[in-house]
Amino acid sequence: MSNSIVSINQLSKTFHTNKDQVQALRNINLDIQEGEFITVIGPSGCGKSTLLKIIAGLDLDYQGEFLLEGKNVKGPGIDKGYIFQEPRLFPWLNVERNIAADLNIRDPKVREKVDELINLVKLTGFEKSYPRELSGGMAQRVAIARALLRNPKVLLLDEPFGALDAFTRAHMQEVLLDIWKKNKTTMIFVTHDIDEAVFLGNRIVILKPRPGSIQDIVPVVLPIPRKKTSESFQEIRLQVVNEFEKIEALQSAF
Amino acid sequence: MSEQVKTQVNSLEIGRNRTKFRWKFTKGNDFVIGAAIPIIILAIWQIVGQLNIVSPIFLPTPTAILQTFGDLIASNELGVHLGVSIRRALIGFLVGGSLGLLFGLLTGFSYKAQYVLDPTVQLLRMMPGLALAPLIILWFGFGEVSKIVIIAEGAFYPLYLNTFMGIRNVDNKLIEVSKVLEFNRAKTIFNLILPSALPNILLGLRLSLAISWLGLVVAELLGSTAGIGFLINLGKQNSVTEYIFVGIIIFAVFGKLVDSFVRILERKLLSWRDSYQG
Ligand SMILES: Nc1ncnc2c1ncn2[C@@H]1O[C@H](COP(=O)(O)OP(=O)(O)OP(=O)(O)O)[C@@H](O)[C@H]1O
Ligand SMILES: [Mg+2]
Numbered sequence: 326m327s328n329s330i331v332s333i334n335q336l337s338k339t340f341h342t343n344k345d346q347v348q349a350l351r352n353i354n355l356d357i358q359e360g361e362f363i364t365v366i367g368p369s370g371c372g373k374s375t376l377l378k379i380i381a382g383l384d385l386d387y388q389g390e391f392l393l394e395g396k397n398v399k400g401p402g403i404d405k406g407y408i409f410q411e412p413r414l415f416p417w418l419n420v421e422r423n424i425a426a427d428l429n430i431r432d433p434k435v436r437e438k439v440d441e442l443i444n445l446v447k448l449t450g451f452e453k454s455y456p457r458e459l460s461g462g463m464a465q466r467v468a469i470a471r472a473l474l475r476n477p478k479v480l481l482l483d484e485p486f487g488a489l490d491a492f493t494r495a496h497m498q499e500v501l502l503d504i505w506k507k508n509k510t511t512m513i514f515v516t517h518d519i520d521e522a523v524f525l526g527n528r529i530v531i532l533k534p535r536p537g538s539i540q541d542i543v544p545v546v547l548p549i550p551r552k553k554t555s556e557s558f559q560e561i562r563l564q565v566v567n568e569f570e571k572i573e574a575l576q577s578a579f
Numbered sequence: 580m581s582e583q584v585k586t587q588v589n590s591l592e593i594g595r596n597r598t599k600f601r602w603k604f605t606k607g608n609d610f611v612i613g614a615a616i617p618i619i620i621l622a623i624w625q626i627v628g629q630l631n632i633v634s635p636i637f638l639p640t641p642t643a644i645l646q647t648f649g650d651l652i653a654s655n656e657l658g659v660h661l662g663v664s665i666r667r668a669l670i671g672f673l674v675g676g677s678l679g680l681l682f683g684l685l686t687g688f689s690y691k692a693q694y695v696l697d698p699t700v701q702l703l704r705m706m707p708g709l710a711l712a713p714l715i716i717l718w719f720g721f722g723e724v725s726k727i728v729i730i731a732e733g734a735f736y737p738l739y740l741n742t743f744m745g746i747r748n749v750d751n752k753l754i755e756v757s758k759v760l761e762f763n764r765a766k767t768i769f770n771l772i773l774p775s776a777l778p779n780i781l782l783g784l785r786l787s788l789a790i791s792w793l794g795l796v797v798a799e800l801l802g803s804t805a806g807i808g809f810l811i812n813l814g815k816q817n818s819v820t821e822y823i824f825v826g827i828i829i830f831a832v833f834g835k836l837v838d839s840f841v842r843i844l845e846r847k848l849l850s851w852r853d854s855y856q857g
Contacts, residue, residue: 381759383755383759400758401755401758401759401761402759402761403759403760403761405759406759407759409755409756411752413752413753413755413756415753415756415770415771415774416851416852416853417774417775417777417851418851426762426770427757427760427761427762427763427766427770455851456851456853457851457852457853471760472759475760
């Protein structure tokens with residue numbers, strides 16, 4: 326409890342549109358310890374992005390309590406790295422300048438860290454390339470490096486590998502686990518993919534929709550690197566699938 | 580299925596190669612092909628003139644125009660007039676363009692400034708410059724000032740409008756990124772808003788320069804004692820039609836040169852753009 330980095334108590338969020346209102350989240354309770362790798366999974370529209378944006382400080386309009394390191398969050402910032410679903414690079418900057426962004430690339434300290442990160446996300450040789458010259462996966466890796474340069478305490482990732490093919494996706498998962506092991510960054514990773522959730526997370530938060538609330542939290546106590554074909558992996562995978570079926574049964578009951 | 584796709588891809592590649600090959604082959608001939616029609620017209624023009632079918636006062640022959648061109652260059656008259664015109668256009672453009680840029684930045688960055696200034700600017704914009712010219716001359720006289728005001732008035736709007744639009748069209752997704760990365764106010768302006776507004780600003784620059792050049796024609800034709808427009812007027816008054824043609828050609832060639840210069844600037848500054856570059 327004392328070293329929980331994120332603590333969420335009875336968090337609810339309602340969107341008010343012109344005519345009606347949509348409750349996107351209801352009574353979320355979640356404590357995340359430092360250095361955890363949390364994966365969040367749930368059907369489309371269940372409030373995953375909404376939850377992530379609240380944790381990032383991009384959305385301050387919610388009910389209930391959310392504390393980051395015991396303090397209220399007043400807005401977005403570099404301590405809460407955010408990887409959007411799209412890379413969102415600055416098209417007029419090359420790779421190394423995109424990673425540096427507002428920092429001066431000619432500062433030797435920045436230079437050194439940028440080079441280190443380019444190496445880590447395996448983009449050596451593309452330092453001077455512009456976003457239009459990169460593949461989707463490469464651009465996403467630049468976005469990850471850009472967030473990591475700021476040494477975030479928490480890294481929030483919103484379906485970052487959603488648009489990647491299976492091969493690039495597997496590679497990126499390895500890269501992300503490498504980073505996690507090296508930097509001990511707390512990760513909150515939203516995904517649609519059950520395999521990905523089991524492969525990366527040490528806990529899987531399963532959300533159910535209408536309104537978005539926590540269906541179950543499944544711990545994954547498997548050594549890393551995990552083998553997707555191993556029996557223990559499949560066991561946990563099945564557990565998640567079962568929860569999904571419960572959600573589905575609940576949905577069709579309406 | 581995949582075989583079909585493959586052959587399609589192959590034929591596409593062959594097609595591309597072929598066009599590339601032909602392009603290279605004809606590149607030297609492009610100029611000749613493009614120049615064919617003007618050359619034919621010039622030839623007919625010359626013949627018609629030499630056969631005395633049309634009076635040379637209405638339509639001097641191309642060689643006569645060329646001769647006058649040469650004379651005007653040799654006597655340095657053309658250089659002087661051109662210098663006067665370029666100076667006017669440049670001053671007018673610098674005054675109007677920089678005011679347009681300044682006001683565009685102001686209204687772009689501040690909603691208050693927008694509400695105060697933009698309605699007035701939009702109203703003024705709707706007044707045709709040509710109709711304003713007599714009033715400007717009435718106020719500022721026939722001297723240099725009124726000419727510069729006429730040019731500046733035209734040069735103001737394109738830079739104003741495009742600068743404003745460029746600033747307001749910054750991608751909200753990138754603004755969110757700048758918040759997550761904790762850009763300060765200066766970094767937000769110089770590392771995000773201005774670079775993404777740059778394509779629009781350069782477009783405004785191009786249009787402003789073009790309008791300055793057109794404004795110059797209006798200003799000089801309305802009355803001047805030097806400049807390319809004066810040369811045209813001189814030709815009209817003394818029935819030296821060659822002067823009119825020389826003046827028109829100069830206006831066209833310089834307008835095109837200025838436009839090409841900004842295009843090169845665009846290509847250099849906006850090489851990061853991922854869009855059709857022509
Ligand atoms: N700005 C908004 N205004 C109104 N309603 C919104 C807004 N953003 C999200 N919602 C609603 O909140 C709910 C949750 O949306 P959210 O984007 O968090 O879903 P998600 O779980 O991320 O879905 P997906 O997996 O498809 O990305 C949805 O029902 C959506 O309609
Ligand atoms: Mg989402």
